[in-house]
């Protein structure tokens with residue numbers, strides 16, 4: 001579909017960027033516009049999702065201050081570097097893009113094996129005043145290498161801003177080895193659990209059930225098309241055995257539940273981050289004798305992004321993604337957005353110029 005938007009003029013001057021300065025404290029700072037290199041593009045941020053990291057920084061669970069967070073970004077390209085060639089798939093001025101703000105060194109052993117999700121040397125970056133940047137996507141503009149921007153077509157920007165988490169979920173389902181017809185159980189019916197549900201269904205899972213302690217989340221998952229829903233206590237009875245089990249919540253006991261419901265020959269994916277001191281003790285022969293695979297999944301890789309952008313463009317997940325937008329805020333009201341995301345049960349809270357109003 002051709003873009004009807006008039007490409008905006010190349011912006012100049014300063015921009016606003018949100019900086020978390022302490023527990024529960026965020027301020028908007030004026031920063032010079034990023035200067036793009038020959039291989040870069042400049043993106044006017046339409047929406048930026050608040051992920052777990054933003055919540056941890058704002059709540060004080062992780063205290064790295066001052067810091068400019070925001071890594072789930074989508075927006076329109078307003079400028080491209082002189083060496084960015086207009087090839088098919090290359091972002092051009094006016095395109096809506098989802099941007100990958102993760103840095104990968106490309107030279108460590110894991111990067112060279114194609115496993116850049118666990119790059120040993122991710123490069124940090126900083127704002128002009130030295131403030132640590134963890135994406136710095138809660139801003140008017142972001143700069144990114146053209147190779148790390150993915151054209152989504154003219155879809156709602158809120159959906160495009162789900163490119164990063166969707167790429168993580170593509171990575172997860174890809175590493176799970178799920179095939180069409182497989183029975184899937186997703187432990188955790190939060191945002192990431194729901195994205196797993198949507199993707200597995202789109203890729204032909206035989207059935208997808210969701211498990212959670214929250215009755216409201218289970219009701220919403222059922223509304224969203226889950227084949228079955230259950231609490232951890234009832235999952236075994238209601239859902240039965242599963243070929244693939246995704247653990248997307250960090251509660252104690254969920255890995256034990258995954259082992260209980262994973263069928264012989266199945267795979268358990270540990271998607272969620274767990275408390276560092278959470279351990280478990282298992283009879284190892286079960287994994288050997290039943291051929292159970294346990295896969296850890298941490299982030300995403302360029303090929304996951306390419307697939308995620310393709311899914312966004314196709315519209316196959318459009319209804320699922322719309323259901324997961326809890327609230328939208330302008331950059332000026334970022335403090336309210338962080339309050340809501342930190343202190344209430346949400347799927348995704350989005351911040352940015354395109355508030356969808």
Ligand SMILES: [Zn+2]
Pocket residue numbers: 051052071072164165
């Ligand atoms: Zn994220």
Ligand SMILES: [Zn+2]
Pocket residue numbers: 104105106107108109110111112116118119120121122
């Ligand atoms: Zn690396």
